[in-house]
Structure formats: C-alpha cells, structure tokens
Amino acid sequence: MSVHDIEVIINGKQYQERVESRMLLSDFLRETCGLTGTHVGCEHGVCGACTIHLNGSAVRSCLIFAVQVDGQEITTVEGLTKDGELTLLQRNFIQCHGLQCGFCTPGILMSTTDYLQKNPNPTVQEIKEMLSGHLCRCTGYEGIIKAIQKTIDERSKNYEAERR
Amino acid sequence: MSKVVGKRVTRVEDKRLLTGQGKYIDDIGTPPNTAHVAILRSPYPHANIVSIDYSEALKIPGVKGVVTGKDVQPLLNPFGVGVSAPVEYYPIAIDKVRYVGEPVAVVVAKNRYIAEDALEKIKVKYKTLEPLVDIERALEEGSPVLHENVGSNIANHRTFHYGDVDKAFQQADRIIKHRFHFPKYSATPVETYGIIAQYEISSDSYTVHANFHGPFILHSIMAGALKIPSNRLRIIIPKDIGGSYGIKAGIYPYIVLCSVVSRLVGCPVKWIEDRQEHLAASSSCTDRVTYIEAAVKNDGKVLGLKMKIIDNVGAYIRAPEPACLYRNHANTTGAYDIPNLMIDAYAVMTNKLPTGLIRGYGGQETYFPLERIMQMIADELEMDPADVIRRNLIKKEQFPYKTASGGVYDSGDYEKAFDLLLKTGKYEEFRKKQMEARKKGKLLGVGLAVIVEPSGSNMGYITIALTPEERRAGLPKSGCTEAATISMDPMGNVNVRISTTPSGQGHETVASQIVSEVLGIPYDKINIVAELDTATSAWSIASGSYSSRFASLGSSAVYYAAQKVKRKLIKIAAHFLQTDEGDLTIENGQIVSKKDPAKSLSIKRVVGTAHWNPLSLPEGMEPGIYETAYYTAQAEPPDDNDLINSSITYGFVADLVTVEIDPETGEIHILDYYTVHDAGRLLNPLIVDGQILGGLVHGLGGAMYEELVYDDKGQFLTGSFMDYLCPTAPEIPKITIKHIETPSPITPLGAKGLGEGNTMSAPVVIANAVNDALKPYGVTIDSLPVTPNKVWNMINRSIKQGGLS
C-alpha cells in the first residue's frame, strides 16, 4: 500500500498519476505536474510559499501528501489568471510593489484570494494576521498589505457602481 | 535625463513572478540522468571522525553512490582564504567535524526521498572533543583549539591607529566605555540554496547552475579548490533568485562539493538545500564582541574612540571573511567627525557555523556599539541624545569628508536630514509625552540612531586584513568593476545583458529605464537578460547583487554601455546625414538633426545598416551593434598607513523609534518607526522604498526576534522556522520614510546604493528606544535580540536591587 493511483483536478485539468504514498503534494505539483509556480521554502508549514487551494481552501501543500488529494480539486497560482489576464489582486501587486524576488508571492496570492472571498472587508489588522502565515524577506510586507487594501477598495467601489 | 529615470515605474519582472512563471534554480530543469543529493551532517560541534560505514546505504535501490571527505580530498585543494593563518577548509569534513551541521557524507540517489532514506543507513563513529563556543574564550590560552596546525583560534588580528588617540584620551573630560555583544543571525531567503552540477570527463570541466548572486568574485577560489583551469568551471545563474540578502554567497563550498560529487559518482547531480540545512549550515553574520571607549568632552563632543572588536567567524574562516570585520572600516566612526581612532580587530574561530555576507554586512555589528555608546554618553552627561548626536555630526561644509580610517564620504547634509527626522518624528513632543507617561507608571521610550550607509565595496578593502608588508607581496586590489553589454538586432530591438544577478531588486526594470532613456526607445523594444554565465558574460570580478552596488555601479555600467551604443548610432547617422555628431539627437526612435529637423534617420534604419550593409559604414567602423562597458569608480587599494576608502558611495540614514513597554510582561510595542534617507539621486522611488522596508524589517528581526542559538556546549537549537523567528506582518510597526537627495559626485547618475541601511540601524535604534523606556530602572542593553523575557529580567533585577518598582 505504498504506491497509489490518484485522479485529481488541478486548475480545471484532470491529472491521473501513480504516486508513492509519501510524496508531498508540493513535490507532486512541481515534479510530476510541472507546475513550478508553487514554491517550496521550508517544508514544515511556516513560510507559506507552497500555499495552494484544496477544494477552495488555502492550505500548505508541503503538509499534505499527494495521495490524500485523490478525487479532489486544486488550484495553484498558474490557475489564477484566465487567458493571461491578471486578476485585480495581481495587478495591484504590481502597482503597489508587493513583490521583489517573487518567491513567496504565489503562496501569498493563493492565501489572499481565498481569504478575500470569505472575508470581503477585513481590517488592516486582519489582513496582517492572515499574512502572518507567510514569510517575505524582501518587502517588509508593506507593499503586500497596500496591494490587498487597494484590491478591497476597488472591489467595493466596483460593487457600489454595479448597485447604482 | 529626466524622463524615466527617477520615476515610480512599475517593474518588468512582475508579471512572470505573479503568474508562477519565474525561473528559479529549482524550475529550470536538469540534464538527463541527473541524480539528487542529500547530505549527512554532523550532530556534534567538535569531534574526530573515527569511521564511516555506508555499506548499508549503498544497498538501497536507487542509490547511486556515497561520497565522504576521504573520497574528495585527493581531488581538492583547501579553499584559499585572505588571511595568513593556515586554516584548511574543505567543503566536507575530512577527519574532524567542527560545527553542528558540517557535511560528513553525501548520498546521491534517484530522488531526494531515497537519498534521505540512505542517510539513515550511514553509520558514523565520532570521538567527541571539548567544544569552544564563547567568543572571548577563543582568545584565551588553554581553550580548545579547532585547527591544530593554526595553533590558536585566532584567524586574523590587526591593530590600527589613526590620528592621535592617546592625546584625545588625555584631553577628554570623561571616558565612557562598555562591552557589547551582537548576536549571530541569518538572512533566510525563502528560496534556499540550489545547485545542478555536471562533470564532463572529456574536457575535465564542470558546468554548474546555482543561485549564487555574484559568482565572479569567488570563482577563482572555487576553480583553485577544484584544481582546474578557471575556464573549466562554468557557472550559470538563473534569471530569478528567490532572495539572498547576501547569504547566497555562502553557497560556493557546496558548488565545489556538488561538482566533485558529480565527478566521483559519474552523473549530473542536483541539490536543493532544505530549510534545516539552511539554518544550520549555510552561512550567517558574525557574532561580535566590541569593547568601545569614547574620549568625551563635557559638552558631548567625542574626541576619539578605542575599539577592541572580536568577530566570531565560526568553525572555519571562509572567504571573503574576515571581510565582515573590515567592510565598514572606512566608516567605523559613522556619521561623526571623530578624527582619532584605535581599532584592535580579531577574527576568531569557534565551533559554530562559518559566517559570510548578510544584508548590512558588518554594519549592524559596527553601529550597535557606536550608537549605543552615543546614547550612554548623553545619559552620563545628562544631555539629550539628540544634542550629543548633533554636536558630533559631520557638517555639510566638510564634504567630501575624509574619515580617520581613510574613507571619503562623497556627499551629504547630515544635519538637514537629522533635523527632518526630529521634526517628522515629533521628537520634542514625544519627550513631553514620555514625562507624563512616566508619572503614570507607563514606560515610553524614544531611540535615535544615525548611520552612514556604505555601498559599492572597494575590492581593496579585504586586503586590510593583511599587514602592509604582506600586501606588498601580492597583487594590489582596487576598484569595484561592473559590466554590461548592449546589443541591437537588425530590427532595432535591444538586448541588455547585465551581470548583477538580481534577487528581487528590480535590476531589469531600472536597466530598462536607463536604456530607454539614453536610446530614446520604448520599453517593449528592450529585453533584459539577467541570466549570468561565467563563460559568456563580460567578466567583471566584482559583479553581483551585494553591497548595494547596483544603483552606484551596475546602473553606471548599463548607462555607459547605452552611451557607447548611442555614440555609434549617432556616428553612423552623421555619416549618412552628412552632419556633425554634435548636431544629432535621438527623439522617438529617430536620429534627428538639431539644426535641420527635416534631416533624420530612424534608429531601425541605422541599426539595419550596421548589420546588413557594413560596407557602407564610416571607414574603420566595425559592423553590428554590440557594446560592452566596464565601469569602476575611483577606489584605491589601502595605503601603507592602512588608510582605505572601503566603499564608493556613502548614504546617510537617521532613525527615530518610539516604544511602549508593558512593565508587567516586558512586551515591547513599537509605536512608530521614522527613517530619513539620503541615498543621493533616487533612480526609482517605488523600488527604493521597497528596498528600505525590506532591509528595515530584517534589522527589526535582528533587534527583536532572529538569532541562531547554540547552547553552551555548541549544540545548535534553532533548526526550524518554529524557533528561528523571522518577523511576520503583524510584527511590523508603522514605518514612515522620508528622503532628501544630495547627489553623489562620484556616480554618473548621482545615485548611491541603499537597502541595507536600516538593517544596520534598526537593531541599535530599537535597543536605544527600549533602553530609553527602561531608563527609570537604570539598566543597560548591551546584547541583542531584546526580548520580552530579557526586558522582564532587567526590570526584575533592578526592582530586586532596590531600583524603581
């Protein structure tokens, strides 16, 4: 029982693969599926670089075994954009200089995207608490927080505009 | 030059990084048959290796080989090092281990999982030896000696006398002195080290991909260790590096190790360092003990300084160490006009991880005692610390200012920046608030620190580790060379090849800005090639992204390369338009005559000619458009009096931090962090502030959270991110950044490097603020990080001794 066949939908595409039970999901995504946008920074669940969506929830892919996601749905950073069009959050990361080396960025995008879906109007303190699950050694976090705030503002403006 | 450079331009790098298409070392693929490396590491700080039995490991299916120190020793020389102590450093332990985490054996296997299975099967017998952990004990007679052939634990010792120190101390009203200890901490980029190494037997050569942010400077040391001609070691750096902050310079022993392992096992090998390895066995800053003595007049004027500095470089002195000891040599006296200086400098070895570059390199170690003693002077003289600082600041008229130890501060207006800081930080107002709060038993504190931020290191500074006599025997070193190459294809599109191996600093963007502006062409016609290849890139010894050199040096090389291209384009156009070169200017992709705007040629046409019709070019002109520019600023080797201008440009940073301390728990709340910068002309303010914030938060980590901790027996205790604490978003206080710009007269764009200044200043300014808050308890902070536990200890001790309660 140490090798398993799994089927998993990643970014809307189905993958059927044979995996060793101990293979980490992060390695599966990168090595087996070639989705190298998911980064590995600590392999003990602290740095957050490997964060992905599992069934619509942001989780660490280094703390899940690939075999555990059989029959489930995953989104990685490669699945955020549709037809090469950046999301509002991604565009605001550019505008607010929310990234430098970019290594931690995919994980932060995944966490934030999920978080804002469930909490559309967080306070700055709540944003910071959500970000506490990510290490960034380049930006001092300020650009990231600004990018998230700008996204929230613009979304609520769009929403207001739509209501009018 | 005012169209793009200096604007808040967004970055060309971002789109690929935001969509998961960055090309980091672990993303670039491997040659066929590549195997994976895992490294067995010493659990002991100091022990002889009695035997290594890996027979069981070889039996595991998928294992391709196991390599030990004894296997690699015949193929390697010990690494060269810039001190006279004969330390033998190999990338793997040969017969003795000297720190927890030192490589002992290397497994090569089909994948990393199997390689780690095999590690568990290797049996190593050790005979443990008494460990040496304490810095000062390393200097004592009778302490354990790490390297028998060196005979002591001192890797380097030099004494410097500048000015007339004795006289200064005679003239002083008071002498104020203290001992300070700066901790060992790390940089922990989120991406760890990564290497793909391949040996080719037919040419006896190595090709290595690695995320090393400046391979030229240590290339000769690696080739020397591998015993091969240097052009048989080709190092290729991927376009994207997931952060370094200096620490990835420590990768080079692993490059040599993986190279030789590839040779011994007979296949390409890949090693991605894991986080535990990174914390235990990559590199770190030095921990340092400083005894500082200040000769002070009663009005706060400092006449002279004496310092005994002991840098702990870990188990082996490893190039470029003892550079940490000397990186800030020219700016030892910081932002102050202190002409008399004595330095007694030691680099010692103990059973800890070897050290190297990290953000701020030596600056935080230098300024922690200096800026703490300035506050202690104020306390002792019952003066306001701001007045003591002002009394000693270098005046505007004194620039370019020559420091006691040979530095030439290129430009600045320190008083203006300092005044702006006090005003922005509402210093006077806070002092009043503090008085009121104290009456209510609340502990508020304000800290100040002013520092000079050196950037662009002079290659000669490292040789200050040697005596003038020793230096005379070798090749003098100077300068700070950087190179860039710009080519244009027949369609008039541009490729710019930079050698600065960026790791997030936006070099592609800034290089695009400069080229766009000089050549008058839009961004979309410019492609920046950030990959570096020691076999094909312009060889410039000092290239890389360290010592904040891009703004002062890398950008200058790009600028001059662009100017070369521009001159050639104009020369060709002048030939065809039959006008003077001086008459031509570039506008919107056209080369136009100023006298007669009707006379013009498109750049595309000019470039097309250079490629397709070389015979029509002006006589003697080479075909094609391909220009390389080398740039160095004036940076002389040290002279016989040990005077050295160790950097090219010197920026200025002034910090003001306010804190509140919970007297019950010792918890520290930073209320506000104000920082004023003068980094000369700013090339891209958006990137500038991002660099400052990152450096500041790293400094905040050093002040309050980050430390590589060893117990008193040399056991390493912070091997995970659960115990090595990097600041996260909730720990970041409100930060206010202000700039003034006094352009550097040295660099063509007037820019100075930045991004490391607050890494240097944050530890001490926070310590000053906390100490100020605790002033009623009469305590002195002389070590870092300041934690709630330490604060509580100090308060508690003071209360027990009958101090304030």
Place this chain on the structure above:
Amino acid sequence: MNGSGRITLNAGIEKAWDVLLDPQALKNCIMGCAKLETVEENKYEAVLSIGIAAVKGKYESTIEVADVQKPNHYKLIVKGEGGPGSVEATGAVDLVPIDENKTELNYTYDAEVGGKVAMVGQRMLNGVAKLIIQDFFKKFNKELEKSEQSV
C-alpha cells in the same frame, strides 16, 4: 539541560543500593529499554526505544556506572545515538539513610541532546528529559517494592 530531584525510597540503603545497580532492574527502569547487555563490569550496551507521541527513536547506547562509592554514591553515564539524534547524559545519585526501611535518594543530571531532535525540539526537551528521569525513579521504587515482595 540539567536538573535535580529527590525521592524517598521504601527500602534501607543497602537494599536500595543493590537494586539500583542490578542490571535487570536497570533494564526495567530505563524507559524503552529493549535490550541490555553487560560488556564488562559496570558497563552495558543497550537498545532504547524512546518515544514521545509520534516522535519515536531507537537509540543504540552505552551505559556506564562510574564513581562508585558503595552504598552512597554513583554516577550513571548514558551515551546513545539514534535516528532523531544523540544523547549524552550524566546522572549522579546520592543515597542517604533515613531509617532502616527508608532511604533518601538525591539525583542531579546533566544531559546533552544533539542532532535533529535538539535542532528542532528544544521547546519540549527539558520537559521530556525530566519526564524520562522521573519515570526512571518512579519505576525504580516499584522495582524495590517488587524485590521486597520477592524476598
């Protein structure tokens, strides 16, 4: 890490001494001691399977009894190496008679844990060390009772 403690043994000093130095009792008292073989007098090789929750490790160990001053004092030197790391511990035991059937046992220990478990587990190590040592003496008192019963 180090610590000390004191317990009262329900036996006279001579009896307590004999049981303390009996290899079988030693085996029974050391947590997870699966095998204990005498190499020479007062020197043993042992295999210890020590696990706290999911962190389980097999340690190949040597156990040495040193500085023997019958019936008052001895030292126990344990050196072990296993997957999660290495241990070097020295315990000093001093016995003081209270009365015929009671003895006071004072112990101090100094343990150095190395390798992986020290690098990442420092938060719990002190507590776990204390736990293992307390467990030793708790079991030892039981051993004493057992041997009382068997007499």
Place this chain on the structure above:
Amino acid sequence: MKPGKFDYYCPKTVDEALAILEEVGFDGKIIAGGQSLVPIMNMRLSTPECLIDINQLKDLQFIEFDGSKMKIGALTRQTEIEMSDAVQKHLGLLSEAVPYIGHVQTRNRGTFGGSLVHADPTAEIPLSLMALGGTLHIASKDEVREVNVEDFFVTYLTTDIMPNELLTEIHIPVQEGRTGYSFHEISRRHGDFALVASACQLSIDSQDRISKVRLVLGGVDAVPLLITEANELMKGEDLSDSLLNKIADIVDEMVDPESDLHATADYRRHLAKKLAVRTVKSAYERARGENNECS
C-alpha cells in the same frame, strides 16, 4: 526534508478506520489535518509505518447544539469552529481562542480533534476545552468510551487514547445565565506557540458571587493545568484584589514550567501569575456585563 516510507490507508467509514487501527496497532498513526504531524514526518523525527487518513470520515465533521451541550466532530476544521455562529454563541471562549492557533492557512486544514490528540501543553484547543469542561468520545472496534477532559491529557503529547482508538466527537456543556470567559496568551510572534496561555470560564450568581469557575493555564506544565485550588477558592466569592492576589499565589505554587530558548522558567512563572489574574478579571467583568468587548 522528505518523509520516510509508509503504507497509506484511507478508510471511508469510522468502522473501516477502527478495523484498520485494530490491525496495525502500534505501527499505525492517524492523520487528520496533519499540521503538526507532517512537519515532524518531513524532518523524520516521526516515521510511522502506516498512516491512516481519516479525512474522508465526513461523519466526524460537524458542529451541533442539542439544547444543553455542543457536540463537535473530531474532524471539524479549526476554521469551521472559528466561523461557526453556534460556537460563537454558546462557546465564546473557543471562538476567542481558536484564532490564536497557528495561521489561517493551517487552521483551514487543522482539526479540532487533531489538536486535542496532539496534546501540546501550550495549545489553545486543549486549554479551552479544559476550561469549558466536556467529554471526549473515543471509539475502538469493540466499544465507544467517554472520557472527561480532566482525565484525557497524560503528559507531553500524550493522551489517554490507545493505538487502536479513534477520537470521534467531543461534547461540551453550555453554560446558562451570567457567564463570562476570557482567553489570553503571550507568544513571541503572532501565531507562535504560546509562552504561557490562560483560559477561564466562570458563572456568577445574582449577587455577583462566583458560582462556577474553571481557570486553566498552558505552557506551565506537561499538560494544560487546571488551577483547582484557585477554582475552589473563588467559589462563592466576589472578585477582590485580595482574592486575585491569592490566585496569583496559588498559581505560583502549582505551576512547574520549563525553560526553553524563548522563555525561562522564571519568566513563564511570572507570566502565569499575571495572565491568570488578567483572565479571571476579564471573565468576571464579562459575566457582570461590564465589558463585553474585552478579551
């Protein structure tokens, strides 16, 4: 950092899980959220031979209120507890404590039962449950037994659960009337293990006298420590400074903290006293309806 080999089982029902547990015995290890287990597996500090994944046991993922007690399935994700209106309404202490656990990304995966079984002596859920009181339902192939939370934690990372058993659900009584609660912790950074944590739930009578109280401290012993003597002492009393001082003295007497590199034993002892007082005080104030916002 890659885990060692193991066999993987993914039962679809509780019965199937229990049968596997029975079979593999000591070689097996249950994985729920895995947020504590997988790090130590990656470091190879833990190398179980079999991993039994209970994430498909959807029957164990629920939050229910039956009029007198809350029932929480062991597999309920920590985020679900955090977001639950029922928990917020009936077990405010738990709502308040859960956000202190790790980070939102680990809470999205980490489970209620997993945290209890992991039994870290500083962890928020064990501490809160100890303050709330309750019973744990533990199933094996042959029976389901109920264990009071007071009897559940044995020592560091060790509980009353045997290798063939599975924690299935937890029942927590809901306090009626004038009840207040409070949770405090001090950690190095947001989301870190607490240096010391303190939880308290208490009820007061119409004269503002304490009728029921459970004060618990974490990080000061091998298990979450119920400060029984203080709890006894408080009963029937008004909260006064002298009572708070006595509580601090009892805490001083009862705790037995250890030193590590983030805090010395002395400092932990000091924090325990301060936090105990703060927690009791704010719980009491809340019960009196004085300050509903404080924590």
